[in-house]
Amino acid sequence: MADVVDSMLDLMRRLPPTRTEENVAALIGICPDYADDLLGSVDQPLQLKTDRATGKEYLACDYNRDGESYRSPWSNEYDPPLDDGTVPTPKLRKLEIVANEAFDTYREMYYEGGVSSVYLWELEDGGFAGVVLLKKIMSPATPYEPSGSWDSIHVFETAERGRQAHYKLTSTVMLQLVTRRGSDTQGSGAEKRSENKVDAKGAEGWKREGEVSLSGSMTRQTEQDWPLQDSSSHITNTGKMIEEMEIKMRNLLQEVYFGKTRDIVYDLRSVDDLEHARRQKELQKELVGFIKR
Amino acid sequence: MDPRIEAASNFLLQSPPGEINDVLNDVRSIISDDDLLKDGILPALREYNLAQFSVVDVPGADHQSIISEAARVPTLEGVEEDEQRFLDPRSKTSFVFNHIGLEASDPQSVEPDPDAEPFRHALETALLSYLSSHFLDGVGSVFATPGTPNHFVIQIVANKYNAPNYWSGRWRSEYVVDLNENQVTGRILVHVHYYEQGNVSIISLFSPHPSEKKLTVSFPFAFLSPRNQTIRAHQVQLATTHNLSLTLPPAVVTASAGAAASKILALIGEEEGTYQKSLNETYYEMGEKTFKGLRRALPMTRQKIDWDKVLGYKLGAELTSSKGVFGSA
Structure with missing residues (x-):
């Protein structure tokens, strides 16, 4: 069994991140027995839902799902409604309400838009676990404006040890960036410049139209101990940990997305003339040989 | 199915x-x-x-050629699809290609169309020179379209697979040169995959579902490291499409075969270079506009969040209304 799940996860790591939902659905279609394993272990883009009671948007994922229904963090209600849906104990729900408000502030300060949701649940050994979800989508007003989406999933579990709490945080960020380009757009200076250059040479110039898409995900994990004053300390502690983690991952994503993939393109094709470089090298060798003689 | x-x-x-x-x-x-x-x-x-323009070692030649629709030799009646033959115009050889083993067999020499061959050959010569100038590991083929005079297909593929360092990339480009319409239409497709291995084999998370108390998430691409139990994993894919068309200048159309072919490849080469450089600008724009627009590096205040303050305010409001224990603010 583990082998099949391993193969499924290896497959999902290789297939295009833009098609994760479709591919997970296809895998479940051919192996329905593994649906829970897959849904629990492959991070998928978060779904946006609207709370029927408050009209506020919230995020749906495997952690607030019970059967086919999803629980809203704002009203604590399941949609479609469930009579016996799992909900946190009243004490934990109180903490969940405060956590949702706190991370809503965090969302506004870093994302200036988007949607956040926090879900908490009890653990068997007396501790609790939770997930902090953040999502922002940029939709282009015109086809040639850049578009993108950011999905953060921070899962943590905590165990209290006297005046300390131990936290294990697993964070995943899914990021997608898309830019479309066309000859008729006025936006790009480089394209206009190059077209003018060809025009000057007497050709009518290339007509161009294309798309560049960067998509992927990143997962990191950390374990830390923080002091505990009362139950609300869990929110300040996880808040600091998640903020630190997102700052670190944002830097790493920038490196991986923009640095590494660009370098690989330059490993495929060289802008500079390689023949020219080769001749230079040979000439240099000859000169060195000549001097030595 | x-x-x-x-x-x-x-x-x-x-x-x-x-x-x-x-x-x-x-x-x-x-x-x-x-x-x-x-x-x-x-x-x-x-x-x-x-x-994907798979490449194959041509039997009896010391170069590779491209497997593509343009390279496919029309299947004769009664011949099985498995026995699909492909053409390498450069060595004037056709061969059976095994789609699983990626190998060529049963080479046969092919007589090229005498009318098309001089210009096809001129394009091929210019293409090979362009490939050695700008591709580190490029393979290219030029095909004369059977039955359509003055119609040629130029194909380029460059692959780099670096599994030990977890990345791979492919550059494909294709141009249809139509001398009847004096048009070149083409496309450039780039696909890059970069991923990182984790260094722990299994992590366990606790599921909120009562039916599945403990959920085990395994990272099959990771190996167990006793020293460092931290997961590090990522994957990113770059996929680009770029469609192009160009009306050939009169000077190119009226030139001799050799000069016209060189000029066409020079135009293609210049455009591919422009495209490659324009990716830098696209990246810059995505970094400046999209990436920053999605999530700020720091809040407007240029400082990290003061969580005690955020919570003090929230919790204060919450608790004063219910119990009034901390309600001295």
Whole structure:
């Protein structure tokens, strides 16, 4: 069994991140027995839902799902409604309400838009676990404006040890960036410049139209101990940990997305003339040989 | 079609550069019915090889040629699809291509169309010189379209597979040169996959679902490291499409075959260079506009959040209204 799940996860790591939902659905279609394993272990883009009671948007994922229904963090209600849906104990729900408000502030300060949701649940050994979800989508007003989406999933579990709490945080960020380009757009200076250059040479110039898409995900994990004053300390502690983690991952994503993939393109094709470089090298060798003689 | 074959074929067609064997191994383990797969996935492998410009060592020649729709020799009546033949115009050889083993066999010499061959050959010469100037590991083919005079297809593919460092990339470009309409139309497709291995084999998370108390998430691509138990994993794919068309200047059209071919490849080369450089600008724009627009590096205040303050305010408001214990603010 583990082998099949391993193969499924290896497959999902290789297939295009833009098609994760479709591919997970296809895998479940051919192996329905593994649906829970897959849904629990492959991070998928978060779904946006609207709370029927408050009209506020919230995020749906495997952690607030019970059967086919999803629980809203704002009203604590399941949609479609469930009579016996799992909900946190009243004490934990109180903490969940405060956590949702706190991370809503965090969302506004870093994302200036988007949607956040926090879900908490009890653990068997007396501790609790939770997930902090953040999502922002940029939709282009015109086809040639850049578009993108950011999905953060921070899962943590905590165990209290006297005046300390131990936290294990697993964070995943899914990021997608898309830019479309066309000859008729006025936006790009480089394209206009190059077209003018060809025009000057007497050709009518290339007509161009294309798309560049960067998509992927990143997962990191950390374990830390923080002091505990009362139950609300869990929110300040996880808040600091998640903020630190997102700052670190944002830097790493920038490196991986923009640095590494660009370098690989330059490993495929060289802008500079390689023949020219080769001749230079040979000439240099000859000169060195000549001097030595 | 068996739904398992349909799903398997769909997965194979999405394989990143150089990873089709890994995808195939995953699919074999998931479906665990090799007999079913063996026959069923052949059409998908064939489609993948043609679409991705797979390269093959040409029998009896010391170069590689491209497997594509343009390279396909029309199948004669009664000949099985498995025996599909492909043409290498450079060595004037056709061969049977094995879509699973990626090998060529049964070479036969082919007589080129005498009317098309001089210009095709001129384009090929110019293409090979362009490839050695700008591609580190490029393969190219030029085909004369059978039955359509003055119509040629130029194809380029460059692959870099660096599995030890977890990345792979493929550059494909194709240009249709139509001297009847004096038009060049083409496309450039770049696909890059970069991923990172984790260094822990299994992590466990606790599920909120009462029915599945403990959920085990395994990272199959990771190996166990006793020293460092931290997961590090990422994958990113760059996929670009770029469609092009150009009306050839009169000076090119009226030139001799050799001069016209060089000029056409020079125009293509200049455009590919422009495109490659324009990716830098696209990246800059995505970094400045999209990435920053999605999430700020720091809040407007240029400081990290004061969580005690955020919470003090929230919790204060919450608790004063209910109990008033901390309600001295």
